[in-house]
Amino acid sequence: MEKLIEDIGILSEDANSNCETFKVTEEKNTGKLRKLYIESYGCQMNFSDSEIVASILSKEGFDTTSEITKADVVLLNTCSIREKAELTVRNRLNHINGLKKHKPELLVGILGCMAERLKSKLLEEEKIVDLVAGPDAYRDLPKLISQVDEGEKAINTFLSREETYADISPVRLNSNGVTAFISIMRGCDNMCSFCVVPFTRGRERSRDPYSVVAEAKNLFERGYKEVTLLGQNVDSYKWSPDENNKARLEKNGSSNIINFAMLLSMVAEVSPELRVRFSTSHPKDITDDVLHTMAKYENICKYIHLPVQSGNTRILDLMNRGYSREWYLEKISRIREILGEDCGISSDMITGFCSETEEEHAETLSLMDLVQYDFAYMFYYSERPGTLAEKKFADDISLDVKKRRLNEIIQKQTAHSLQRNKRDIGKIHKVLIEGVSKRSDLHLQGRNTANKVVIFPAENYTKGQYVNVLVEECTGATLFGKVIH
Structure with missing residues (x-):
């Protein structure tokens, strides 16, 4: 998540910003029989997925509406990364079910990571939705909606090893006509111990690069001037016409592999007038090739979201992040060396992870002083069911301590954001x-x-x-x- 807003330069759990919300704000009224209303919670991948959903359903007789009271079908595309994100969605579902009392025929569905994590529980035990679809089941939505129309409950939470939605042209929701997201891969193979994403979005698979370039060209021809390439870990993008399977590619090798640095070049060459951004980078995977590609093209933005999560090596090991404090700081040095001191760098930080000591918390603060992030997304640890951390470690830091440590991180980032911005005055x-x-x-x-x-x-x-x-x-x-x- 790297949506910088005008009001604040930092995002924290206390500010309830771990669950950003996007709603359809424009009417698509082409005379179709039914109206679709979508809300998206959480990361930019979810918002991008909602555009895919709108595209699929637009071909099945749906227009979009910005007013929930006009909708025949309401879909919530959900986040499960933190407990507060799920609580926000549950509160919203309670409100929508209140509306349903006055409109019994209203179909309510839940999509995305929360749907994948809870599966049939939302249908059978809680009975708060009519339809449940995981992130790889959106092509099945027309059939699922038909099942509900016939009086049945409908669910598909099957995780695919192939689905990338590469052939679907997204309907641009809430578009400013200038910037757009392009999903380049799905899933995640990094088993960070605190994270539910590998369980809710499945294994990594990369999209055909030529379909990515075609989408970028189409957007530029329609007047868009910036695209953001999205993936849970864009630096592990790897595609081959022989077999689009990362594990087998690494084992067997292929002379036709296109990696992320190559894809960046291909998109940048669509036009020098088309800006290119990307998110998110994993510190252990971003390469010098990517950094040199960014330096080569003026239209590739000089900004990297590089989540550190913790400044202490022991905690990073418990988190299964795959790097140490020293390794991360060396990567920051390479970014500054290749892209310059003015390259924007942001981060994610989790405080109060299992067994974190005061000294280890202090190491996160000292790492922040060394890096000087432009802005950051900061949270206290929220244990998620089914993760490796939930199974292996005790969530033994009190909420009061978590909040106090988080506040210390926020205060430091507030000062750093101002210091970094003052550097830009006069330029x-x-x-x-x-x-x-x-x-x-x-x-x-x-x-x-x-x-x-x-x-x-x-x-x-x-x-x-x-x-x-x-x-x-x-x-x-x-x-x-x-x-x-």
Whole structure:
């Protein structure tokens, strides 16, 4: 997750931002018989998946609606990464079922990671939904909806080793017409002990690179100026026409392998006017080839989300992250060396993991001082059922201690975000205009290459333009300036 918002430059569990929500905000009214309403919770992958769902159902007689009261089918695309994320969805389902009392024919379905984790429990025990579909079952939605129409409950939580939805052109929901997501792979093979993703999204499989490039070209031809390549771990992207299976490719080898650095080059070459971002990178997998590719192309944004999770090697080992504190700091040094000190770097941090001591917590704080992140996503540890940590380790840090440690991390990141932004004052930044500022129609906003929000007077500039902005002041979250010619 690397959605930087104007109001704050840091995201933390206490701010309830671990479960971002995206709702359909525009009507698609082409005269189809039924109305679909979708809400997406959690990461950008979920939002991208909702665009795939909308595309599949648009071919089956559905328009989208921005008003839940107009909907015939309501789908919640859910996150299961933390307990609070699931609680948010449950509260929302209770509200929707209240609406259903006045509209009994309303079909309510749950998609995504929470659906995959709880499976039939939501249908049979809790009876709060009519339909359950996991992340690899979206092609089956028309059939599942038909089953509900016929008076049955419907479920498909089968995890696929092949599904990438590569042939589906997503319906761009809530689009600003400038930026878009492109999913390049699905699943995750990293068994981080705190994480449910390998169990809810399955094993890694990479999408055909030529379909990725075709989607990027189509978006650029339609006026989009920026794409973000998405994956749970984009750096492990690996595709071959011989066999699109990572494990077998590594074992047998192939001269036709396309890796992530190659894919980045292919997308960057669609047009120098098309910006390219990506998320998320795993520290153990990002290579110098990727960094040199970023340096080679001006239109590949100089920003990397590189989650550290902890600054202590013992805790990192318990988390099964695959690197040490020293190894991570060396990777940061390579980023700065190849891409420069102004490259934006953000992180995820979990405090209060099983058995973490005060000294180990202090090592996370000291690592933050060494790295100086531009912004971060910070949480206290939330034990998730079925994970390796839940099975092997005691969740033995009290909630009060977790919250106190989290607050210390937040305070430090607040200071670092401001320090990093002050470095940009007096510099000229190339900004892609994404729309009007959230606070004033007299100002526009966009982002620079380092993924920082920049706000400036609107004058006669329009969405989708590139402008050069001289930054004159800042907060910890936002840069402010004026366009220069």
